[in-house]
Structure formats: structure tokens, C-alpha cells
Amino acid sequence: MTKPTLAVIGGTGEEGSGLALRWAADGYSVLIGSRSRERAVAAAAELKSMLPPELPARISGDSNAGAAAAADVIVLSVPYSSQTGILEQIRAGCQGKTVVSVVVPLKPPRVSRVWRPQGGSAAEEAQGFLGGEARVVAAFQNISATHLKELDHTVDCDILVTGDDSTAKETAIELARAAGMRGIDAGPLSNSSVSEGLTAVLIGINIRNKVKGSGIRITGV
Secondary structure (H helix, E strand, C coil): CCCCCEEEECCCCHHHHHHHHHHHHCCCCEEEEECCHHHHHHHHHHHHHHCCCCCCCCEEEEEHHHHHHHCCEEEECCCHHHHHHHHHHHHHHHCCCEEEECCCCCCCCCCCCCCCCCCCCHHHHHHHHHCCCCEEEECCCCCCCCCCCCCCCCCCCEEEEEECCHHHHHHHHHHHHHCCCEEEECCCHHHHHHHHHHHHHHHHHHHHHCCCCCCCCCCCC
């Protein structure tokens, strides 16, 4: 089966670029999206250099709008404060496609305290902005970017996937597997407020325990 082409919007950031590298290593074609096409191209070249030499280079860069338009699946990995502006850039390219939101609404300076936006969650706000032709799911909020670029490192965390479209959730669960993690269907998109909020909880756990990579595991499944 041919794997979909992925656009990682915010792929120049730590988490977005780490996920992009893992997906490229698993055989996906990945487009790095950025406000600056030049910055995206440079980031893609850097990620290519991290792939084992025996793997084909499947990473390229483009503007946010160009990457979204050319991809089959869009992964949104940007700060919450930038979400609306970036969604405006990619809205046309998201229509009829799965959009995986990795966005977490954190409110500085107390980023270890859960804060919910007016729309309930970042993912719900993205769905409302993009409209019903885009299939938004929320996933990957609770992983640390610390070791993502170490391809032989096992990320000790399950991925909670929430959404209202079963096929879109299956896509996100498969992307979790491709990145070396286990994706778990965590219910409708309204539940994304919980998975997004867990990020603030994990930040606090990291601070209190002087670690960087705490995560979650779902037992009994």
C-alpha cells in the first residue's frame, strides 16, 4: 500500500522535526512546512543528513501553504499562539484531508497549569476554523521531543488519539506506530481537552522530578 505524503506544519520545531524524521525513516514522504520556504528547505536538508545512508531521502521543504496543498495528511505542530494565523495560511490545502493537531494551549508563564481555550481545546478550535471538510484529530501532545531524533531510542509513551472521524483516527494511530509508539483511540474530539491538558501536567512532573521525558502509558489494553 502506498503511504500518504505528510506535511508537517511547524516542522522546523523540535517536536515536528523529530516526528518528521521518524516518519521519513519509516518510508513516508515528508514535506516540512514553514512560514519561510527557505527555512523549511534548510530544515529538510538537515533532517536528510540524519537519516541512515541506506534509506532514501524522503524529506523536502516548502511554505506552509505549499506543503499543505501538496500533502495527503497534514500534521500541525505549532505553538497555540500561532495556530490561527497558520490555519489561515493552510486552510485551502486542508480541505478533504486528515489534519493531525499536535497543538497544546499553554498559557505562560504558568505552563505547568492546565488552561483551556474558549473553544474547549486547540483541536476543536482548529476543526471549527477549517470547517467540516477537514477531518481534525488530536494526537502526540504528551510526548517529549528530547529523544525523537535518536532513531534507535524507544519513546516510552502511548499516544492518545481523539477525533470524530474513525478513518482519520486510524491514520493517526498508524502514524504513531510508524514513529515507534502505540496509538490508542481515546474517543471523540471533545476529549482532546484532556489529552492537551495532560501536557501541562507532564511539564510539572518533569520540573518536580528534574527530568525531561516523562510520558503516559495506558495499562490493561
